[in-house]
Amino acid sequence: MTQPQESWLLGVVLLLATATTTHQANPSCHPVKEGMLNVHLVCHTHDDVGWLKTVDQYFYGAHNSIQRAGVQYILDSVVDALLKNPDRKFIYVESAFFFRWWNEQTPERKDVVKSLVRSGQLEFIGGGWCMNDEATAHYNAIIDQMTLGLVKLNETFGEAARPTVAWQIDPFGHSREQASIFAQMGFDGLFFGRLDHDDKNHRWDTHTMEMMWQGSQNLGDAAWLFTGVLPRGYSPPVGFCFDILCSDEPIMDDPRLHDYNVDKKVDAFIKAAKAEGEGYATKHIIMTMGEDFNYQEAGMWMSNLDKLIRYVNKRQSSGSQVNVLYSTPSCYLSALHDANQTWTSKTDDFFPYASGNHSYWTGYFTSRPTLKGYVRQTNGILQAVKQVASLLGMGHSEGLETLKEAMGVLQHHDAVSGTEKQHVADDYSERLAIGTKAALGVMGQALSKLQPVEALQKEKDGGTIHFCPLLNISSCPITESSSAFIMTVYNPIARPISHYVRLPVPSDTAYKVTDYKGNAVKAQLVPIPKPVLSIPGRHSTAAYELVFQATDIPPLGFLRYHIKRTSSYRILRQQISKTHSHVLGGDDPIELSGDENLAISVDPKTGLLKRVGAVRPGPIQMIPVSQNFLVYPGMAGNNTKEQYRASGAYIFRPNATEAREIAKKVNVVTVEGPLVYEVHQEWGPWVSQVIRSYMGHLNLEMEWLVGPIPISRDKIGLEVVSRVDWSSITTGNTFYTDSNGREMLKRVKDYRPTWRLHNLEPVAGNYYPVNSRLILDNGPDFRAAILTDRSQGGTSLNPGQMELMVHRRLFYDDAFGVGEPLNETQFGEGLVARGKHYLLHSSFASPECDFGCLHRTLGEELLLPPLYAFEETSALAHTWTNTAVNKWGGLGMNLPSNVHLLTLEPWGDNLLLLRLEHMYEKGESDTHSSPVTVSLKGLLADWAITGVEEMILSANLRKKDEHRLKWKVKTTSTAQASPSEQHRTNNIVHHQDPLSVTLGPMEIRTFVLTVKKASSRF
Template sequence: MIGKIHKQMSHDSWLFSKMATPEYTPFVFLLLLFQSSVWGFPVCQTPQESPTCGYKSCHATKPGMLNVHLVPHTHDDVGWLKTVDQYFYGDRNDIQHAGVQYILDSVVDQLLKNPDRRFIYVETAFFYRWWKQQTDDMQNTVKQLVNEGRLEFVNGGWCMSDEATTHYSAVIDQMTMGLRFLNDTFGHCGRPRVAWHIDPFGHAREHASMFAQMGYDGFFFGRLDYQDRNRRMVAREQEMLWRASESLTPPMADLFTGILPNGYNPPEGFCWDQSCDDPPIRDDPDLEDYNVDDVVTRFLHIAHGQALVYKTNHIIMTMGSDFQYENANLWYKNLDKLIRYVNQMQSNGSEVNVLYSTPSCYLQELHRANLTWPLKGDDFFPYADSAHDFWTGYFTSRPALKRYERISNSYLQTCKQLEVLGGPISRKGPFGAGDSETLKKAMAVAQHHDAVSGTEKQHVANDYARKLANGWAHCQVLVSNTLSSLSGSSAPRVYCEHLNISVCPLTETSKKFSVNVYNPLARPVSWPVRLPVNGTAYRISDAKGKAVDSQVVPVSQATAAVRRGRGYAVNELLFQVQAPPLGYSTYSVSLLQNGPPSPQSSPLPRAPKAVQNKFLRVTFDPETGLLSSLSNLETQQTVKLSQNFYWYNASDGNNSESIQMSGAYIFRPNTSTPFIISKTAKIETLQNSVVQEVRQWFSPWVSQVVRLYTDSRALELEWTVGPVPIGDDLGKEVISRLDSSINSSGVFYTDSNGREVLQRRKDYRPTWNLRQSEPIAGNYYPINSRAYIKDDKDQLTVVTDRSQGGGSIQDGSLEIMLHRRLLYDDVRGVGEPLNETSDIYPEGLVVRGRHLLSLSPPATAADTHRPLAQEVVLQPLITFTDGELHPSTRLEFSGLQAVLPPAVHLLTVSQWDQDTVLLRLEHQYQASESKEHSQPVTVNLQKLFSTLDVLGVSEMNLSANQWKDEMTRLDWKAESGEKGRHYKCPCQITNHTVTQTLGLYFFHMIL
């Protein structure tokens, strides 16, 4: 097998093998390493480039003329007004006429009729479905079209992901899935050269960084703030070089970026789809309705006007739109005529040349122009399409779905890791056939810009959640098989998915059970466990048989109310667990006493003066019951800090300035001053050796627990909001606001897709002079995992458990939107108000979540908030077994030989095919973010896994679809005079060690 592997490999490699254990049949693996974007093993041995695909397939242009690149395309949302299934099959056309399978059928048929024609396709989730239904002959035909460059894939991810509310790890996963299919199916000619995000509602710097590290030559999008666009049109700066990382050495994260002239629609009057009303080209001169001259004149006028706001003699026109080309003949017949008649005018002196093209062919001409381009260093948030229409509401829309997506990502990473650690038995073991693919596809679809964004119809949101739940079910079988194999116990595993509201039938009834805690991080974690129980005393022992301190406390009134009969536990059992890196630890729980709760565990009906542990001290105002200060006892810092809940009344469109309403996309409060829910809170206080908590009730629909665990450096605020009242016929946008003594000077900071952090300044944009027209909504930004304010001495960081919107409207203040309930549609297409209800909450959705607060000196704050955010994103998986464990059960396991350095994050461990595994490691600190951790780090791959020996390494790009040393990107020159350089690995590989510099991903592939 080793010889066979060497024969297949085209690169020198070190090899490693999987060691034989009783659970495995020994077999050989190959480890490959990729960085800054990845290290790894390509999906397949791709053939040499066909002489006609890629840049070589582009039609010739004419120097000295204005070359107009017509790009036939369709934009196929992976769910929006209809579900993914309904869109593919063309079902529910009463909602929207759209059928993706017919689009692909029709386009292929029309491409075959004229070799000059071109078409681009984006959403691999749909193409994959269509491809699987085709005959061998049709598949061969499509391969020929791809090899000749007539059908070109752009972007190529499973979907076109949202950029505001997605986490970078989930984006990388969905891109890898789509690109792998294209690579497997079409080889080199199927690899996209261009990233294409024509519909997302604002654009994140981290997305551009990822695209650059995935090997894309350029990036095109359609939406940006109207003020930014106007300025760029005047300055002819609609095409730029986006420097998308402050840590990576240019041009590693540099990405040429272009703004499309008309969103993603055709020019006005030139839409020839069956869904359009524009007249066709009538070219019979004997007929009265002959219109060729009028069409040509109008087109030339549009082309010349567009050329005035771009920099070269090449312009691009997107000829298509949402779900168009179901009858591709309509488009192509008219486009053929348009090209013919416009180009005929060249004989009369016209200097306009029109051609079928693709985004990559257009990009190639811009590159050939050999110009310098303006630099862009920030991002494109927030996005407004007019003065009072800020698309900042979707940062928070559908908060329950956003949380479900986030924990599904955590569960998927655990599922993939255990698939590797368990080997073949994980997929077919004692508990049946399990798989990770179902959840991978569900999570990939959930990254779509009308999925996790919360901008879809309610029935579509329900379908996304259903798909995630189905993926969980498949992974649960896999996880059970692996944990059974690793532990040697065949006891059935129980999964309790509603622990956040204290529901778990097993723990509520069992007198003896075990708790298995799997940690997906590459460092040990300490994690608080809260289990619903009906006993009053329990004995808990860890994997070594040592007693663990535990406490039993009454379930809060808020939790009992939110359960709605789904659980009947009167108490919660609290204890702290420790879990090893990439491994599990098992805790045994035995009931000692039934009966009424002890008086010592009952909460006291008053606010404490303070709660504290050895790290933090939190004080409360005895009159209001609200927070009054936060102290870091290690650094002797104290800030005044209050926290409360407010709401903004949503605009209903009845306004003298604008008729714009708040909706799923747009946040528009009807006043700049929020309404306080209550100036005081009803209080209960509970203090014991495990936790101290202050339970606050602000109203019948808002409550919170301020919680401090014994060994925690973070203060937990567990909020519960809903049903949001609408009896006053006003929609409401509910926020939690922190007001502190920190002198933040109008500045706060947010993460970009969970990775690098960007500075935000009130009423300010780095690249243009902002005319602020919405003082609240225009100062909201996406918060994916954390945000903070700081001054010279203090930094207050808030870690979120899902993507949310927020801002710093006043100095020293940080507000985060928690829930939105709206009564009007915002007229952006979804066609229904964001008024979520369910069978359990028919009067309005109830949402529960957590914010974690930390206080640190700015110089060391990242050392606390990065690992804290990481633990929330990749939280431990808790499973249960009933009864007493067999004495031979293995109670503890780690998949690593040693803890990885704090700067290194194990991003991906995933089975690639039967004999290969994809591993991604990442240096997670920005330049100058941490004095200790923003330094190069060395990892010994030979000593990485406890069950694998390294034999070989070869580097890949971030999306694992190219060898890194074969990844060449177009060089671009910035207006600063800096020339682009070839993309080089900022790492050192020596024997079995890798030294990694800042901000880099690197990945390994295991055969």
């Protein structure tokens, strides 16, 4: 993988421009004073959408014994306080809370709030459904949750409420892709609160707390974003918290009082302001006057700030050069812009985040792995249901909205991150389950809509559509109990795909699978591994999985299959797999290979993977590779000092620099059949894995099962990792990880590109978020990737090594607020997690699909896997074939192989929201990284597109109306932005034809389509 070399040598000054118009000052901002230190007071509350309490508990103020917090009272109180003084300002961030409150207000109260928004007293910042996590949230879900909040604000208040500043004050590290997304959503700037303590010290000393961030190495100036680090996270200066949750002295300004303290307070404030000014580059500084769930009594806060402003500014008559004003992040950003400063730049990201020498916040990259997997799975369901609702003209529905809002909540930085209390995690899972059930109800209605009435009438016992949410533990009641059923396989990708289906079925039972043409489909019965059968809480009759390939599923369409149990011994003999238990210790190789499978070789002494190779003309090229599960013991500690920091929900701190083996050798069972080869491995009662090689697939699937993680006598927690070693490869200290599932970032062990690292935690300090893939690159002869089905922490600690953390169970809290250890249990035992890794190697590639194509194509399929639906049937296969609609596609054409349909969503009467993205980076693929043009004409099979309006990424502003601020920036020698570019991205000149869409590498374009019915197929 070719990546630009990092450089901290500053080069030429460039002017970044995303609009041709000049900047207009915000008339609602209070004036600043030239030559003085202007202190921008920003009144805010940070309202977690679940953390120590559930979303509902936070909103209503329930369970205050856990945390005193009630969001409804904050908003009530703020509105009243703003009305008392037109100089006051307040910002609000989380749309999930705001709209719950808004829906309970009277029309008169709503009018008051609208007037506060128009005047600029109440300003929305960020504006997404939540303040999302940046390490473990996928870009698809980030875009959705931001769009959900921003569009609701736009529909409610109009352009006056459109946020132009992003506000990520609490996430635990910051991704480059997040900056790129914000820039593409029309934001002018981003402010955040957390970065590595050494990085912050360096920036403070060099006056580079604010910078220009190059959010993409592909998109040019479209992804540049002004970024500022807040001075104290998001808290006020010491002594100046005036909330009911604080204990600082109020300003007592009656000189008759014995406790009169105005002079003392003013002196302390001026001192704090000057100290803060020493770390920043201009005569403007920002002071965050708020904290978690502050302003439940806003009058208390703001009456003290009124006095503070009055008395500090009064000192100007005596020569003080400090000026204080009510402000907002957008007003502060406007002042920085008007300062005409030239800013330094940044091209990497802010991971990993460390708050101390022994406190690397890299554990949450993996914490609560089953919740992380559930979120990713649910995202795929949401995209599929949005597509089908769009294609069938079903419009908005309550079921779809329920899942959209649940997924929006789950992107919160204490949700998908896994850093919430257990009862909150349970509530999050319940929200996903309720939303999924509601959305799948919409999908069921859609599939029924596509069947002719006569077909439904002939199915006396049919018509009820079922979904199987427990396929992750190989359980599905309808496939286990039905003698015959119909299976629908929906493809949410905009190209035809072929997909291997796996259905849990009872033991020793053959099945006849018939496709929509009436042809018999080859199938294989594969035994379910014993550890899966023993998963706590699994109640299933299935002992086998029926495997067959669904071939050429239409884009955004489905195929249906008739599946019937049969007593035919001939069919059973064809389908049953050959299984063999191996006794380890000998010299005979354990090898599985076929004409179209990847070849697998297992070490006969240890039972571990030894080699893998692709079948090509001529001899198989076998690549040495090993894979093993290991554990790090978690550090126990009381957290009284930094050196006593414990490993917990946030912190990864192993009590060793080397992971230890779980077992010297593993039990091995091999499975062979016409469609798939498998190696079943057991490290012991709580760690097992299945390695799979499917016919025609160019990746090795590794399905792991970990848990219950045992409790030792001394209650030392364990952190479980999967490690792959390419023993013959030298990759140095360099590896690559994705940023929120999109662009790849170069990582170098024990190194940070912009500041000197002093790493006292050699393992945890080299862990990074892996949202979708980890790649090793040693030039064209060797590239390897592991793709994941959920977010995990990962690293490469030694040359040729790839390590991913899959599960963790800990018995000490790390003292960063959650207040309980990460000790997940279910059914009275430790939590069991099951997931998949996919191994790729450059030798698997072909002239038609190089290595870049391999991992990008597979990544798309993992993000949007096919969706299954089932119906019982009494119809014979022949009758079913001739009466039902068993093949259907919603697209009129296939999209090119490098274009991903990111969004297709109902958007109003005869309106659809469409996002198309180029899946490849510059230089990533010889054949797929080039710009591509797509015609929208005929894209939708049943709808004619009569109008196209291009929008910004968040769909809350027309693209032609976007006017972002221009900035002067010192760039690194790798800068890709220039005012001479023909277009804002990739030097591409876009066509004038509204139905012709050109995409450069990594570009996403967003459109609102006006459509009319062009077909009567439904």
